Amino acid sequence: MNYPANTAAARGLALCHVCGHLDKVELHECSRCGGGLHLRKTDSLQRTLALLVTAVILYIPANVLPIMNTVQLGKGEPATILGGVVLLINLGSYPIAAVIFIASVMVPVAKLMALFYLVWNGYRKVPASGIQCTKIYRLTELVGKWSMVDVFVVAILVALIHLTGLLVILPGPAAVAFAGVVVSTILAAHAFDTRLIWDRMKEDND
Amino acid sequence: MQDISSQTHTACEECDLLIAVPAVAEGERAECPRCGHTLTQRPRQGFERSLSFALAACVFFAISLAFPFLTLANGGIENVMTLPEASIAIWREQDPVLAVIVFLAIIALPIALIGTIIALVTPLVLNKQAAWLPGVGKLMFGLNDWAMVDVFVIGTIVSLVKIAKLATVILGLSFWAYILFAICLTASLSGLDRLQVWKAIDAATP
Numbered sequence: 304m305n306y307p308a309n310t311a312a313a314r315g316l317a318l319c320h321v322c323g324h325l326d327k328v329e330l331h332e333c334s335r336c337g338g339g340l341h342l343r344k345t346d347s348l349q350r351t352l353a354l355l356v357t358a359v360i361l362y363i364p365a366n367v368l369p370i371m372n373t374v375q376l377g378k379g380e381p382a383t384i385l386g387g388v389v390l391l392i393n394l395g396s397y398p399i400a401a402v403i404f405i406a407s408v409m410v411p412v413a414k415l416m417a418l419f420y421l422v423w424n425g426y427r428k429v430p431a432s433g434i435q436c437t438k439i440y441r442l443t444e445l446v447g448k449w450s451m452v453d454v455f456v457v458a459i460l461v462a463l464i465h466l467t468g469l470l471v472i473l474p475g476p477a478a479v480a481f482a483g484v485v486v487s488t489i490l491a492a493h494a495f496d497t498r499l500i501w502d503r504m505k506e507d508n509d
Numbered sequence: 510m511q512d513i514s515s516q517t518h519t520a521c522e523e524c525d526l527l528i529a530v531p532a533v534a535e536g537e538r539a540e541c542p543r544c545g546h547t548l549t550q551r552p553r554q555g556f557e558r559s560l561s562f563a564l565a566a567c568v569f570f571a572i573s574l575a576f577p578f579l580t581l582a583n584g585g586i587e588n589v590m591t592l593p594e595a596s597i598a599i600w601r602e603q604d605p606v607l608a609v610i611v612f613l614a615i616i617a618l619p620i621a622l623i624g625t626i627i628a629l630v631t632p633l634v635l636n637k638q639a640a641w642l643p644g645v646g647k648l649m650f651g652l653n654d655w656a657m658v659d660v661f662v663i664g665t666i667v668s669l670v671k672i673a674k675l676a677t678v679i680l681g682l683s684f685w686a687y688i689l690f691a692i693c694l695t696a697s698l699s700g701l702d703r704l705q706v707w708k709a710i711d712a713a714t715p
């Protein structure tokens with residue numbers, strides 16, 4: 304692989320994964336902290352893709368199965384994530400319905416699509432502009448953990464309502480699947496290397 | 510072009526542009542001329558501020574563990590929920606994986622993060638040497654992405670709206686302490702720039 308002349312990689316220099324120290328890649332280990340030295344994250348695109356596929360697979364049960372089950376007088380009433388949003392709208396809690404819809408539905412889907420787009424650009428001969436892809440990447444990093452909101456809501460409702468005895472709320476299988484989606488997309492963002500896109504751009508294109 | 514080394518140059522983490530190490534004064538920030546990534550920043554009295562906020566966060570966290578988080582009032586009966594119960598209740602409902610995820614995200618990892626910040630920054634502020642600093646530094650930056658204190662605060666507020674129709678919820682002392690804990694943790698982390706921290710660790714490791 305030929306790296307553009309203005310990069311550190313072109314001179315055999317790499318940033319330490321742990322401490323960010325610039326060091327000669329042939330040392331393999333950072334001379335400051337002992338962390339790994341690689342010109343680019345190893346198997347970045349394959350690993351990102353594998354984690355994204357995992358997230359997509361988990362996303363199905365996360366939406367189809369109930370995230371919680373309200374048991375009242377022996378009768379169970381399962382609710383999915385989208386069902387919960389509809390219920391909040393019916394109750395007139397529009398701002399909270401919007402928070403849950405954005406955090407649990409829009410953000411994960413947008414994040415998955417954005418990361419698939421970035422991986423695709425990593426494989427393309429002529430990718431989209433480096434600055435545009437880098438900005439998309441920063442967004443995916445920023446929103447990463449916020450999708451956990453719904454999982455925490457379930458945790459609090461289970462603990463709080465459980466105490467009353469009249470009504471029991473049980474966690475549904477979608478809750479753990481959804482937490483899995485959040486964790487795999489965070490790991491996928493970590494695995495992706497934006498420098499792969501810059502590597503494919505012409506040098507005058509800055 | 511012979512004089513390029515790890516002493517004189519650094520690279521951008523996101524686009525790998527080779528850059529002469531920028532001189533950053535207190536209160537200044539250096540960014541990559543090509544992609545705009547923040548290379549490094551030096552907040553005023555960064556380490557001192559980080560340490561004070563971390564110590565305050567410790568106190569608020571202790572309070573949030575010791576007092577009621579939320580109290581549910583339902584027809585003369587009062588049910589008190591503590592912070593750890595958000596995880597324990599799920600454990601009781603036979604969902605150990607979800608219980609562990611919640612416990613890690615809102616209690617274990619945040620307290621580990623605070624602990625590592627204090628262990629790391631105290632010697633740096635006091636100008637003491639310590640051989641274990643690189644290890645603690647690695648741990649701290651690794652934990653950073655997984656503490657979901659702020660997300661849990663939003664989750665609590667969403668739950669409150671959902672329960673409001675069913676029963677009266679009283680916000681406990683622990684709830685307010687947890688919010689202050691979240692604010693102090695964020696403020697503490699904002700004083701810790703990766704490059705500056707590692708430069709200081711390097712200088713303080715015998």
Ligand SMILES: [Zn+2]
Nearest residue numbers: 319322333336
């Ligand atoms: Zn290193």
Ligand SMILES: [Zn+2]
Nearest residue numbers: 521524541544
């Ligand atoms: Zn850059």
